[in-house]
Amino acid sequence: xxxxxxxxxxxxxxxxxxxxxxxxxxxxxxxxxxxxxxxxxxxxxxxxxxxxxxxxxxxxxxxxxxxxxxxxxxxxxxxxxxxxxxxxxxxxxxxxxxxxxxxxxxxxxxxxxxxxxxxxxxxxxxxxxxxxxxxxxxxxxxxxxxxxxxxxxxxxxxxxxxxxxxxxxxxxxxxxxxxxxxxxxxxxxxxxxxxxxxxxxxxxxxxxxxxxxxxxxxxxxxxxxxxx
Amino acid sequence: xxxxxxxxxxxxxxxxxxxxxxxxxxxxxxxxxxxxxxxxxxxxxxxxxxxxxxxxxxxxxxxxxxxxxxxxxxxxxxxxxxxxxxxxxxxxxxxxxxxxxxxxxxxxxxxxxxxxxxxxxxxxxxxxxxxxxxxxxxxxxxxxxxxxxxxxxxxxxxxxxxxxxxxxxxxxxxxxxxxxxxxxxxxxxxxxxxxxxxxxxxxxxxxxxxxxxxxxxxxxxxxxxxxx
DNA sequence: TGAATAGTGTCTGTAAGACAATATTCC
DNA sequence: GGAATATTGTCTTACAGACACTATTCA
Numbered sequence: 213x214x215x216x217x218x219x220x221x222x223x224x225x226x227x228x229x230x231x232x233x234x235x236x237x238x239x240x241x242x243x244x245x246x247x248x249x250x251x252x253x254x255x256x257x258x259x260x261x262x263x264x265x266x267x268x269x270x271x272x273x274x275x276x277x278x279x280x281x282x283x284x285x286x287x288x289x290x291x292x293x294x295x296x297x298x299x300x301x302x303x304x305x306x307x308x309x310x311x312x313x314x315x316x317x318x319x320x321x322x323x324x325x326x327x328x329x330x331x332x333x334x335x336x337x338x339x340x341x342x343x344x345x346x347x348x349x350x351x352x353x354x355x356x357x358x359x360x361x362x363x364x365x366x367x368x369x370x371x372x373x374x375x376x377x378x379x380x381x382x383x384x385x386x387x388x389x390x391x392x393x394x395x396x397x398x399x400x401x402x403x404x405x406x407x408x409x410x411x412x413x414x415x416x417x418x419x420x421x422x423x424x425x426x427x428x429x430x431x432x433x434x435x436x437x438x439x440x
Numbered sequence: 441x442x443x444x445x446x447x448x449x450x451x452x453x454x455x456x457x458x459x460x461x462x463x464x465x466x467x468x469x470x471x472x473x474x475x476x477x478x479x480x481x482x483x484x485x486x487x488x489x490x491x492x493x494x495x496x497x498x499x500x501x502x503x504x505x506x507x508x509x510x511x512x513x514x515x516x517x518x519x520x521x522x523x524x525x526x527x528x529x530x531x532x533x534x535x536x537x538x539x540x541x542x543x544x545x546x547x548x549x550x551x552x553x554x555x556x557x558x559x560x561x562x563x564x565x566x567x568x569x570x571x572x573x574x575x576x577x578x579x580x581x582x583x584x585x586x587x588x589x590x591x592x593x594x595x596x597x598x599x600x601x602x603x604x605x606x607x608x609x610x611x612x613x614x615x616x617x618x619x620x621x622x623x624x625x626x627x628x629x630x631x632x633x634x635x636x637x638x639x640x641x642x643x644x645x646x647x648x649x650x651x652x653x654x655x656x657x658x659x660x661x662x663x664x665x666x667x668x
Numbered sequence: 669t670g671a672a673t674a675g676t677g678t679c680t681g682t683a684a685g686a687c688a689a690t691a692t693t694c695c
Numbered sequence: 696g697g698a699a700t701a702t703t704g705t706c707t708t709a710c711a712g713a714c715a716c717t718a719t720t721c722a
Contacts (some may be wrong), residue, residue, distance in 0.1 A: 221492045225451045225535055262524075264449045264533035269525040281708035294522045294537050296490075297497040305492035307453055307535065309522050375674070390712050395675080397711095419671035603701070618685050623702080625684095646692035665710035677710070684709080691702070 223296065224306040227273045228259035228343065230292065230350035231282070231313045231321055233330065234367045237355070239383055240330040241347050242320070243339065244281060250302045251340040255329055257347070258282060259308065267411035274311040277291045283323040286313035288366035292350050300342045308341075312350040315320065358384045365425050373412045373420035403429045450532040451524065455501045456487035456521065458578035459510070459541045460596045461548055461558065467611055468558040469575050470548070471567065478530045479568040483553040483557055485534065485575070486510060504537040509538060513637065514541035515658070516594035520578050528570045536569075540578040556591035586612045590631045593653050601640045601648035602626065631657045 231242035260277045267273040271291065280284055289311055295306045320328065331337055333351050337344050354410040359362050364380045365372075378394050398404060404423040413419035459470035472482040488505045495501040497518065507513055516541055524535045548556065552606050559565055564631050567571050592608045593600075606622050626632060632651040641647035 222450055223453050223490055223492055225453055231698035262533075262535075264451055264526065270522060270535070278584070283691085293519060294498060296537065298492065307490075307498070307537070309524065316598055387518060391674095392676080392713085393711055413454075415673075415719070418670065418675080420674055560714055601701085619701095620686085620703085621684055641693070643700075644694035646702080649701065669722100671722085672720085673718100674720095675716105677716075678714085680711100680713080682709105682711080684707105686707075687705085688704105689704075691700100693699085693701095695697085 217240055221305070224301065224303055226301075226306065226308045227262060227270055227277055228257045228295075228308045228310045228341075228346060229274050229278050229283070229289075229313055230257060230310065230347055231278065231315060232333070232350065232354065232367070233284065233315045233317050234380055234383060235317045235320075235330055236332075237301065237379075237383065239333045239351065241333050241337070241350075242282065242315075243329045243331055243337075244327055245329075254340050255276050255331075255338075256340050257343045263311075269308040269310065274309075279312060282328050283316055283325050284313075284319055286315045286366075287319075288314040288363070288367075292346070292353060295342055295346065308346075310346050310350070312353065313333055314354070314366035316367060318369050355384050355386075362401060362425065363427050365429070366402070370422050371407060371422045375420055376412075385429075402426075403415075449533065452529065452531055453490050453600075454487055454529075454534065454536045455505055456485045456523075456536045456538045456577055457502050457506050457517075457541055458485060458538065459506065459512070459514065459543060459546050460561070460578065460582065460595070461543045462608055463545045463548075463558055465607075465611065467561050467579065469561050469565070469578075470584060471557045471559055471565075472555055474555075474568075482568050483559075483566075490537075497538040499539065500535075502541075502654055504507065506541060511553050511558050512541075512543060512547055514543045515547075516542040516579065516591070519536045520574070520581060523570055525626060532637050536574075538574050538578070540581065540609060542582070542591065542594035544595060546597050577668075583612050583614075590629060590653065590657050593631070593657070598653050599635060599650045601650055603648055604640075605651075630654075643649075 233240050233242065244258050246254050246256050247254050258277055258281045261268065261272045263276070265323065267276060269290065275289060292312045294307060294309045298305045300306060300308070322323045322329070333347060337347060339347070354363065355396050358381060364384055365377065367380050368377055374395060377387055377398070378391070382389050382393065403426055407424060409421040411419035412422055461468050461470065470486065472485050472486050474482050475479050486505055486509045489500045490498065491504070497502060499517065503517060508557055520538045520540045522535060522537045526533045528534060548558070561575055565575060567575070582591065585607065592612055593605065595608050596605055602623060605626070606619065609622065610617050630652055633654050635650040635652060639647035640650055
C-alpha cells in the first residue's frame with residue numbers, strides 16, 4: 213500500500229520575482245538584501261512563502277511579495293516558470309513559482325526604497341539559490357516575446373515618444389533597428405494612441421509626439437491571468 | 441512577529457501532464473480514469489504527488505508519473521505552467537506544476553494501455569479540476585511554438601514523409617499550408633535527414649522519401665531541462 | 669541660418685505564395 | 696497509358712530594410 217501524501221514530506225513552496233527595468237540605457241534586475249536565513253544579508257531576488265490564507269493564487273502571492281517588499285505595483289506581471297528540486301534551496305526539496313515583472317524606471321524612483329538594488333543583467337550577478345538562472349530565463353523570455361508584442365512598452369512609463377520606445381526595443385534585441393520598419397510595425401500593431409498636443413522637447417530639435425498604450429493593451433495583464 | 445513557514449499550512453504540491461498526440465487526423469489528449477478521491481472514476485489528466493525522496497525536480501516527477509501510469513516514455517516533455525489557488529482542488533490550497541508531452545500515435549499503440557483514453561481537443565472535454573484550462577493552455581502553447589520550431593516532428597514518429605509532416609503542421613495551424621513554402625522552411629531549418637533508400641509507398645503513385653529528425657534536434661528535450 | 673533630431677516617401681532586394689511542369693509508382 | 700501523389704522550377708506579389716528627403720525646434 214502506497215503511503216498517503218500526508219505521510220510524505222511535502223516540498224517547500226515559494227514564489228520569487230524577477231523585476232526588470234531600464235536604467236542608464238541598460239536592462240536591470242531588482243535585488244534585495246535577504247533578511248532571513250539562508251543566505252541572510254546576501255543580495256537576492258525578492259521572494260517569499262505563499263500565504264494560503266490570503267493569496268488567490270501564485271500570481272497574487274507574487275504581487276503581494278513585490279508590493280510588500282519594494283512598495284512597487286508592477287504594471288506587468290507574468291508567470292515565468294517553476295524551479296524545483298532537492299538542492300536548489302538548503303532547506304530541502306523546494307518549489308519556486310517564478311514570475312517576472314516589467315516596471316518603468318520612474319516607478320522605481322517613486323517607490324524610493326533604498327533597499328532595492330538594481331544590477332545590470334548582462335554582467336555576472338552572483339546571486340544565491342538558482343536566482344541567476346531565473347534572471348537569465350526571464351531575460352530570454354522577455355527578448356523572445358518582445359519580437360512580436362507590446363511588452364517593452366511596460367518598461368517605458370505612462371507616456372513615451374517613438375524614439376524612446378525604439379531605444380528600449382533596441383536594448384532588448386541587442387541591435388539597432390530600422391526606423392521605418394519599426395514605425396511600420398508599431399502602426400500595424402495598433403497599440404498606441406497619440407496624446408493630443410503632447411510633445412517631448414529635449415533640445416534644439418524638432419519635438420517628438422508623445423504616445424500611450426491603448427487601454428486594451430494595458431488590460432492585458434488581467435486577461436492573461438484569467439486563462440487567455 | 442511573523443509566523444515561520446512551518447506554522448503556516450503549506451499548499452498541496454502536485455504535477456499534471458497534458459499528453460498530446462495525433463490520431464484520426466486530429467489532435468488528441470490522453471486521459472485516465474481516476475483511481476482515488478476526489479473525482480474518483482472520472483476521466484482526468486494523469487497526475488500525482490511529487491516524491492521528494494526520488495524525484496530530481498518537477499520534470500522528473502512528470503516523467504515518472506507518465507511512465508508509471510501509462511507505460512509511455514514521451515520523446516518530448518516541457519514545462520507548461522503552474523496552476524494554483526484555494527479552489528481548484530477540493531483538498532485545499534494547491535499547486536499543480538503542469539507539463540505537456542508530445543507523443544507519436546504509434547507509441548500510444550505500442551504501450552497498449554487500455555486505460556488510456558484519447559479525447560479530441562477541439563470538443564468540450566468535461567474534465568474535473570481545472571484540467572480543461574490546462575489542455576487549452578497546452579494546445580495554445582503548442583500552436584504558437586509550432587509556427588517557428590520543429591516541435592510537431594515529435595508527433596510524427598521515428599520516420600515520416602514530408603507530406604505526412606505537412607499534414608501535422610496543418611492540423612496544428614488549422615489551415616492548409618503552401619507546399620513549396622513548407623518545404624523551403626523545413627529545408628532552411630535543416631532539421632531533417634533523408635533515410636537512404638527509405639520510401640513510403642502507399643498506393644498507385646510516386647513513393648515519398650522518408651526522413652528522421654537530426655540527432656541535434658532529438659536531444660533538445662534534455663537541453664531544455666538543463667536551463668537553456 | 670545651422671545643428672540636431674523627428675517623421676515620411678520611395679526604391680530595392682528578399683522571401684512567401686500561386687501556379688505549373690516533371691517524376692515515379694501501381695493498375 | 697492513366698490515375699494519383701511526390702517533388703521541383705518559375706513567376707508574381709508582399710514585406711522589410713536602405714536611403715534620402717522634409718519638418719520643427721532652439722541657439
